[in-house]
Amino acid sequence: MQFVHAMGGAHGAIGHDPTGVKGKQIAGQTIRRVAGFARPYRAMLIGFVVVLLLGALLSLVPPLLFRQIIDDAIENRDRGQVHLLAGIIVLAAFGEAALAFIERYWSARIGEGLIYDLRVKLYDHVQRMPMAFFTRVQTGSLISRMNNDVIGAQRAFTGTLGSVVSNTIVLATTLVAMFLLEWRLTLMALALLPVFILPTKRVGRKLQALTRESMEHNASMNTVMTERLNVSGALLVKLFGRHNQERDGFGSTAGRVRDIGVRSAMYGRTFFIALSLVGAVGAAVLYWVGAQLVISGAITVGTLAAMGLMVVRIYTPLTSLTNARVDVMTALVSFERVFEVLDTPNPIADRPDAVTLQQPKGRIELAEVTFTYPPSDDRLASLQTETAAPEATGKPVLRHVSAVIEPGQLVALVGPSGAGKTTLAALLTRLYDVDTGAVLIDGTDVRDVAQESLRASMGVVPQDPHLFHETVADNLRYARPGATDAEMEAACRSAHIHNLIASLSEGYNTVVGERGYRLSGGEKQRLAIARVLLKDPAIVVLDEATSHLDSENEALVQQALGIALQGRTAVVIAHRLSTVTNADLILVLDQGQLVESGRHQDLLAADGLYAELYRTLVRNEQRSPAESAV
Incomplete structure (x- = not known):
């Protein structure tokens, strides 16, 4: 042989x-x-x-x-x-x-x-x-x-x-x-x-067709990996807690390659x-x-x-x-x-005795939260970019932040750029773990909660929502795979996106393209809101991004957001006057510290950082409704 x-x-x-x-x-x-x-x-x-x-x-x-x-x-x-x-x-x-x-x-x-x-x-x-x-x-x-x-x-x-x-x-x-x-x-x-000279080996032409088919399957698998394992795709997988389904779907494609x-x-x-x-x-x-x-x-x-x-x-x-x-x-x-990749440790893993949130009410407590972005891991230097991630400065991004958010409250996070607003939102969903202190949901430290359960109780609409290169229906059902067509349509009507989807060539079976390129920014945001509504979480974390939308899309997104936040605990990184003034609680961050908290009128009367930021926001919105920035 x-x-x-x-x-x-x-x-x-x-x-x-x-x-x-x-x-x-x-x-x-x-x-x-x-x-x-x-x-x-x-x-x-x-x-x-x-x-x-x-x-x-x-x-x-x-x-x-x-x-x-x-x-x-x-x-x-x-x-x-x-x-x-x-x-x-x-x-x-x-x-x-x-x-x-x-x-x-x-x-x-x-x-x-x-x-x-x-x-x-x-x-x-x-x-x-x-x-x-x-x-x-x-x-x-x-x-x-x-x-x-x-x-x-x-x-x-x-x-x-x-x-x-x-x-x-x-x-x-x-x-x-x-x-x-x-x-x-x-x-x-x-x-x-x-x-002695080794004879040249030849491969029969019968292998060509199978080789092409193998390459197509590999290309398909690479596409899945590229979409799921970049920052936006990985964030979406985590926020919806779909790790097991991702593994099974990927395993199916890998099985065909095998x-x-x-x-x-x-x-x-x-x-x-x-x-x-x-x-x-x-x-x-x-x-x-x-x-x-x-x-x-x-x-x-x-x-x-x-x-x-x-x-x-x-x-x-x-x-x-x-x-x-x-x-x-x-x-x-x-x-x-x-x-080398398999040996890379995962510091954010479920504890053996992790609990499951049962019918979460949505109460959030920040107890002396201090957080620093982790340094680069030298064990994977060959995979990393040449420079460290910009947030990994070694200095605390949040320092001793404490606050209580009651179920059903609308809380606005405001502060200058780099104050720690986005970082604080990421800690709520346990994308990172705090250095000291604790983030508690319904009285339970998020580190003691199974991640799948934690993220099932939360819905997140980021500033730049990510859509997979799949159909509209597939992207919506990513939040709840078992959702019926009627439930999906109801969520889209609430998000003011159903009529747009119905007008597409194949309706809910229309492929949105990589990162949803076939949809506008406002349409992608409304589709992301519909996805969260379909998930029906107790807590909504929202980076309210309307600053780059035209007035028509902005109005539709604001209406959709109003429905999405009803009856839920909402943590919003605020960019709009309406969100700030209507909030039940405003948390003002500056250089990683909570410097003010309270309702709009009380904070204005205190004439502190919030009042200064608010006056800047008023000027921006009077100058151009699309140039708000808090």
């Missing part, structure tokens, strides 16, 4: 970099972790090695039988023995072909299964990482790590490592047989190794098996005809003929094994890069 062909598959070959691994040692921990991922395939691996051994032994049968034909059957002019031995040789060739087919299937199942396991595990791990991870890593580098390096790891396991095992078995069995037949010719054959990979591998192996079978049968016929000539007195070769057949079996394994260490070290680099 030519195992070097067997592992070709549809993914190509691994490049070698001898200088890149010079002097490096194989890490025992990496080997153990690779073995851990291979554990589910242990039975297949054992069967795979057994099939390799049986195939290697079976491939020795034809040369030995040819020797028997020449030295015994021909010598005794026994035509019946010639017919029998020739028939056995043909059967051995078919048996070897069958074993090669089984070997290829198992190698493909192991390799593609490993890709599936690594991809789903990586995707699930990364999309659960805190927002600080996504604000620092480069999306392209992350996707390359999750795609190319995973494939490289699969090749390392079933290609390079498998090739070493296969070549070792073939080489050992063949050399033993050759030494037993004629040790001097064996040594001479080994001496010819430096001048299946097409197995089919590609089997078609490729069938191609090479056919060539090997034709060659084996041709050799059997050739020796059978030659034996008739020997019986007639023309040829008397036995051991030499057998050696001639065996010698071609040692050059490819020997050539491959001369670079085995470099090949293995190069291959393990992919595993190390994959493990």
Whole structure:
């Protein structure tokens, strides 16, 4: 069996970099972790090695039988023995072909299964990482790590490592047989190794269509990763608590990639098996005809003929094994890069005893909250941008902030740019964890609440809402997958977006385009409001962004917001006079500290920072309704 062909598959070959691994040692921990991922395939691996051994032994049968034909059957002019031995040789060739087919299937199942396991595990791990991870890593580098390096790891396991095992078995069995037949010719054959040239490998045209299909599936998977794992997409996944559904959906696509990979591998192996079978049968016929000539007195070769057949079996394994260490070290680099991502700790994880919020009322308490953006993690320097995220200055963004928001209250967060308004909103949904103090929902620290439960109780409308490259209905049902068409339409009517959706070419089945590019800013905002209404949360966190909308869209968004906030606890980063003046409670932040709190009239009477900000806001709105900024 030519195992070097067997592992070709549809993914190509691994490049070698001898200088890149010079002097490096194989890490025992990496080997153990690779073995851990291979554990589910242990039975297949054992069967795979057994099939390799049986195939290697079976491939020795034809040369030995040819020797028997020449030295015994021909010598005794026994035509019946010639017919029998020739028939056995043909059967051995078919048996070897069958074993090669089984070997290829198992190698493909192991390799593609490993890709599936690594991809789903990586995707699930990364999309659960805190927002600080996504604000620092480069999306392209992350996707390359999750795609190319995973494939490289699969090749390392079933290609390079498998090739070493296969070549070792073939080489050992063949050399033993050759030494037993004629040790001097064996040594001479080994001496010819430096001048041996490896034959060029070819791939059949039948693989082209499957390869294209595999590339399309990979492109589809990369699209999902690009949308879900950038900052906006990851934020949306977290806010709606859809990690498990994301994992399952991604796993479905990855499963199709796995299946097409197995089919590609089997078609490729069938191609090479056919060539090997034709060659084996041709050799059997050739020796059978030659034996008739020997019986007639023309040829008397036995051991030499057998050696001639065996010698071609040692050059490819020997050539491959001369670079085995470099090949293995190069291959393990992919595993190390994959493990580097998997080993990235997630500081925001559910505690073992995390509770579930039961019918949340929406009471929020900030108890001496102090927060500093976490520093960059050097362990993932190769994935991160060259400079640290701008918010990670090492200085507290919020300092000793305390406030109580009662159920159903509308609370406006105001303050100069950089005061900490957006950061405070992010702490409510536990996108980050506080350094000291606590954020409590209905009297429970958010760190003690299961994240899925916490985010199920909250609805967030960011300043720039993110829409996936899917239909309007799919984007709406992201908030509540089981929502009926009637419930979805009711939410859209409340958000003043139904008529617009109904006018689209395919209505709710219209694809909105990447990041919702087919919709205007106001339309995207109203669709995001409808999505929150469909979710029906107890708490709404809103970055009220109307500053860049035209007057018509602004009015529609304000009407939609009025409905969205009814009967819910609302925390609004205020940009509009109406929001500020109508708020039940105004929290004024400055340089990370809560400097004032109260109702509009009381704060105006105090003539502090709020009064100054309010006067600026009045001037801005009198000058241009689209230029408000608090």
